[in-house]
Amino acid sequence: MRCCERCFKDPEIKAIIRGNNTRGNCDFCHSNNVFICNLENNEYLKDNFESLLDVYTPIDEMEHTYPKEKADLIKNILCTQWSIFNLDTDAVYKFLVSLLPEKYSEQPTLFDNPIGISGTVDEEYMSRYSILGTYQWEDFVKEIKEKNRFHTNIINKDNLKTILLSTCKQYKAGSIFYRARICHDKQGFDEKDMGAPKAPNVSAGRANPEGISCLYLADSIDTTFHEIRAGVFDYVTIGTFRLLKDIEVINLAAIDKISPFQEIDCSLLAINLPHLRKIEYEISKPLRRHDSLLDYLPTQYISDYIKSIGFAGIEYKSTMCKLGVNFAIFNEKLFECIDTKSYDIDSLTYGYSGVE
Ligand SMILES: [Zn+2]
Incomplete structure (x- = not known):
């Protein structure tokens, strides 16, 4: 299976596919004579998507209860929360299964069942990784407007800085x-x-x-x-x-x-x-x-x-x-x-x- 640069919004992936300097027809978005890459032998795509999928866990396999309303399928999460694909959810599913066949056979639930980020229900994990700790944006707004304007402790500045530097x-x-x-x-x-x-x-x-x-x-x-x-x-x-x-x-x-x-x-x-x-x-x-x-x-x-x-x-x-x-x-x-x-x-x- 071959994907092409038009399948993606993500600038890093587009650059990698363009760097392959191979033109052909795309099996996912069906564009013709575009820069393509073959999924079977592209370690860059495999490694990167595997790392991204590893952020998520099927909620049925979590040790603790995860709110079902916050869980979703990986194909939906990648299309609605991330700015990676120019494809619809069904094409994203097809892409993931074609790119990572071994992972799919080992852990099909990651692709087919509702998933979530297990750490988001763990206070310590959120304190460490979220820019707002265990709070939501609305809590920060209320805090800064009504409680503590100049020295709020809600914002984790180290995490905010790491993210800002990426833009x-x-x-x-x-x-x-x-x-x-x-x-x-x-x-x-x-x-x-x-x-x-x-x-x-x-x-x-x-x-x-x-x-x-x-x-x-x-x-x-x-x-x-x-x-x-x-x-x-x-x-x-x-x-x-x-x-x-x-x-x-x-x-x-x-x-x-x-x-x-x-x-x-x-x-x-x-x-x-x-x-x-x-x-x-x-x-x-x-x-x-x-x-x-x-x-x-x-x-x-x-x-x-x-x-x-x-x-x-x-x-x-x-x-x-x-x-x-x-x-x-x-x-x-x-x-x-x-x-x-x-x-x-x-x-x-x-x-x-x-x-x-
Ligand atoms: Zn394409």
């Missing part, structure tokens, strides 16, 4: 980003007015607390137009920013899609996936007019921690502009505004849906 991304000096400001007239702003708001007149955002300056940038003019949320007939100035030195940011847009096939403990990643999805969702959630500033505390905490371990900023996806990417840069001096151009918002299109 580190480099940008080279000279990279170009954009920032928009709504202006009073068609003259707009010039370069010196386009930087981050200065302390103490800084309002809170998802990545910065009130009073602490942060430069919010976007990857394109289109993204920044969406993010600024100008009204019709507003004037908007777009500043073009050039990066002055090489930097590293933490890509929170990818934090719930980290490959288990890179240098990271699969178990650590597996038990933290629900928390990582929350972080990814919360950081990119649009600010609403009537939000309580307290709602930003959890993501401000994560962002502040990323700053404290030496990264230049965070990257997260735009929910206002499909495929757009935003950046929160902790030190605005890393960039210079090299150009501005002003625009008149002459029309707007509103989208809406009923509130559930």
Whole structure:
């Protein structure tokens, strides 16, 4: 059986299959003349999927009771919780059985019966491996909003750091980003007015607390137009920013899609996936007019921690502009505004849906 690079979303596996430099037809997604690899003699795929499957145990074989509602089949877990495959669940099942025939004959229940991570019902294991110990994201939100803001012990920073380092991304000096400001007239702003708001007149955002300056940038003019949320007939100035030195940011847009096939403990990643999805969702959630500033505390905490371990900023996806990417840069001096151009918002299109 042969799989191909199109069967996968995972960048590590795609690179390995491409590296084989063999073209042919895929038995799983049925693409033709694509980079393929033969499952029978690919030790890389066998070893990596075997390690990932070993994170899980059939719930009937666990020594303790595991909540049935949290158990699922391996094919479903790999499709819904991980960002590995571009295949449907039945094709994933076929792939696993074809890749690991010996494992299937030794332990068919791992492939065919509901499974779970046995450690997730063990307090000591969770304290050691989860970024939130035995707590859920909602407990952390309540703690930081209502109980202990600056010195909470809920977050296991060592585990958080290990995971964050897997989403580190480099940008080279000279990279170009954009920032928009709504202006009073068609003259707009010039370069010196386009930087981050200065302390103490800084309002809170998802990545910065009130009073602490942060430069919010976007990857394109289109993204920044969406993010600024100008009204019709507003004037908007777009500043073009050039990066002055090489930097590293933490890509929170990818934090719930980290490959288990890179240098990271699969178990650590597996038990933290629900928390990582929350972080990814919360950081990119649009600010609403009537939000309580307290709602930003959890993501401000994560962002502040990323700053404290030496990264230049965070990257997260735009929910206002499909495929757009935003950046929160902790030190605005890393960039210079090299150009501005002003625009008149002459029309707007509103989208809406009923509130559930
Ligand atoms: Zn394929």
